[in-house]
Amino acid sequence: MFYLFGDSFTEGIGLIKEDDNSLNIYSLTTFDYTDFIWPNFLSKYTGEGVVNLGEGGASNHYIRESILKSVNSFSKGDTIIIGMTKSTRLSFPYYNKVKEDYRYIHVGPHSIDWVERRNKIGVKKWVDIDYSHMNVILNYYTETISRCEDYIYNRDIELLDGLVSLLNSVGCRCIVWEDFLWGETEGIADWTFGRLENYHWSPNGHKFFSTVLIYALENNISHIDLNAFKQMLPYLDPEFKRTDYIDFKTTV
């Protein structure tokens, strides 16, 4: 079994259907691309089941917490794939009245504009958090977290190493991949010829990334950093010359 942790690039944002489809490809097409995400490609190739616990906007803190909350579901032989995100994201808990449990809002560089825009159109809350609080959170974010990226990145790596060694000790295999990979393959903006300004992966990007993971699995690579990626690049197909390119179709 594969357990996948990460942010929107693991969840499949841009290709999966959401409550508000205005920012994903379903504002442009009726063709269903929800299955064209790397977790599905990986599952098809390996024949193994996949539990996708990726969450859009998630911080590395949240990703670590999700792993800790799930550790008791893992069994010997499982593979845990951890997609690191930008180290400058901050996750902030709030009580979700509908779910009767706590959930997180994820704060990142995108949040400041987003809150301002929502504020202008009269929305006074971000989920259950008042904007007066949100502004304090954003200010704290801007003045502290966002300025210490290198420091937090190094800490994130140390913490993940600790978690990975624990998972390895009970017979789980782990692959950690870093967020520089976001820009290494085709995004939705290119795929749709600029019609949608969305930099999440296109179906081709997802397919390419699944080949990166398969290469890592077959060659016992446990951490895909920039060096590891450069070494595997000659064996991969980032320009889709050897694989069937998936065209963007606006209708079925």
Place this chain on the structure above:
Amino acid sequence: MIYTYGDSFTYGTGVRDNTTLNGKLFKSYIGQSKWSDLTWVMELKRLTGSKILNKGLGGVSNEFIIYKLLKDLSQFTKGDIVIVGGTKSLRLMTPAGEGDYSNSVLLPITHDVGEWKWESASKDTYAFDGWEVSKEQIKALISYYYEVFPKYEKLYETVYDEQYSGISEYLDKTGITCIYWDNSAWIEFEQIVEWTNRRNIDGHWSPNGHLYFARILKFCLDHNVRRLNKNRLIELKECVPMDFPYIKYTTLI
């Protein structure tokens, strides 16, 4: 090997030696070096005969304790014992720094952050107890700490409780015994304030508090108790005797 993680209650503040926390001096009330190992960590070492490595640090947050624990996971081996003391969820460790931020540090923020005496280090920065932080950062983190953070105290308790429980259960799976105790224990054992008859207003444990807590932990190890919260502690105090001579404050000064 026993590894202990936590804040000042694990470190042994008030008993172990003089400690500086956020610029404030916490004196050791023992005054005699031969008594300075009357902490629960040292007592547990005597009770179990195990080697012990104390990783407790005063003033730290739950996030920091989890950080230390996760960093050390690869050191533990089957048969080790890990004892983790949770702290108040209203402690915050925030990255801070100046310039290119390459030398960022973790700044521990506790309830008295507003009372800290920051001194002007340069035109745009303030310094305090080794930390140098911009004025904007201080303003932002103080508003965050006082205006927003406390409103989510209960949530953070749940968040950290789940993280500690996850680590603890998983360590158990790998043959490493893990006991997690939360900060409800702080008021369940004799504190320096009552031990010194209010001469020293310090909520950390007295030597008697430490010695008794060590016995509770020994009982937990012997009886497979892995989680200590308020209710469990009250139950255990009824069955674990205080089988050591009470140490009077006056006998030590």
